[in-house]
Amino acid sequence: MTKHLHSGLFPGHVTHVRHRPKHHRLAYRIFSLLLDLDELGELDRRLRLFSVDRFNLFSFHRRDRGDRSGPDLRSQVERSMLECGLEPDGGPIRLVTMPRVLGFAFNPLSIFFCYGQNAGVRAILWEVDNTFGERHAYMIPVEHMDGAEIVQCCDKAFFVSPFMDMDLHYKFRVLAPADTLSVHIDTFDRDGLVLTARHLARRIALTDQALLHAFLSIPLLALKVVAGIYWEALKIRMKGIRLRTRPRPPEAPVSVVPSSATPRTSLERNG
Template sequence: MTLSLQSALFPGQVTHARLKPKEHRLSYRIYSLLLDLDELDALDKRLWLFSVDGFNLFSFRRKDRGDRSGSDLKGQVERSMRSAGIEPDGGPIRLLTMPRLLGWAFNPLSVFFCHGRDGALRAILWEVDNTFGERHGYMIPVVGQGDGGEIFQCCDKAFYVSPFMDMDLRYKFRVAAPGKHLSIRIDTFDADGLVLTARHLAKRRELTDMALLRAFLAIPFLTLRVVGGIHWEALKIWTKGVRLRARPHLPEEAVSFIRPPVAESVHSVRRIETNEPV
């Protein structure tokens, strides 16, 4: 009998709505994998079209995430949890990320959902990559949930991503741990209010070879499309007259640790400004 796995495929849609200094909107179809880090070896054996640390139509390499060393990825995330004041108990850690396609990948955002053995979500590691080959993470504890299990988090921006965005900004996250559906919303604020809203909506599919093949045929060469789309949208923003921002030095630490006493309550994070787009 084949055992059921927690890992899954999530085809969906990403949308951005920038409000200032110039309005700009985009929408792209994408798909991501939810990879339970304890299931990587089982996935490598079970699937013909997906490999771990090897070449295939779809693949994932442990060195793709974290400190890029290829060392125990779950151990790396658990060390970050401890640095943020969260003691891991060996519970599952599930990574939402785009796979390599024919050996190549680029992920603007990968998300580690860090659970306890009881299944409760205890922390989220938001791992951000920019097109300059740089990476930074935000490890944020889960301090409460709103209606429907939605989680609200926030942190100050510490890492340069878009050349059209200032550094003096604040992120507010609204997310539910992936189940039958995935919903992630990231609102970016400056001192005067909402600047940008990004949403990722997707629906769970069983991770099978047939599902992977259908995803590839629906959106061929996804990772190349992502990089091409980033540069195409940047060109359109530049033609609207938005000036470039200088790229600062990387943060000294690879991960920003938002410790539990500093984390805002669910109710305070839920107060989103009224000028946000619907």
């Protein structure tokens, strides 16, 4: 009998809406993988079009994530869990990320969902890459729920867009990936909502046939994402939005939000 996999393929859409100082909207199709870190070996053996740590049509290289040091992503994530006051118990860690396609990948955002052995999601690690080759992550415990939706907040610590200030606050609303994936990120400044980003996707089984269909639908996924970033940046600049100076990245690779200390966004502070 074929083993059931928690890993999956999530074709979907990403939208960004800038509300101030000038309205701007972008939308594009992408596909992401949900990778259970404990299933990587099984995926490498089972799939012909997907490999782990070696070249293929699709691949995932563990050194592409975390601190880029090598294979043990689980220990890296669990160290951050300990820093935010959570004792890892060996529960699943599942990563939403875009794979390498023909050896190339760029992920603006990758998300590690950290589960307990006998519970749901205990923490989420939000890993952000910018186009300057820098990376920073936010480890936030799961303490606030709105029904099935996880609600988290943190202050911005890492430069991403040259058109956004640093004194900003994030509010994340996310459904843990199951049959669907829903990620909603609002960005606030002191005056209110600045940017809304959404990623909505629906799960399909991770098979060679599904991977081939995804490739034919979006053959150069990472190049499309990078080209889209620069194209939209040009359009934003033409609307008169000024460039911000890029600060040095934080010394610590992960901003840890301690348990029971999740900050509120500016709108929540203002009532």
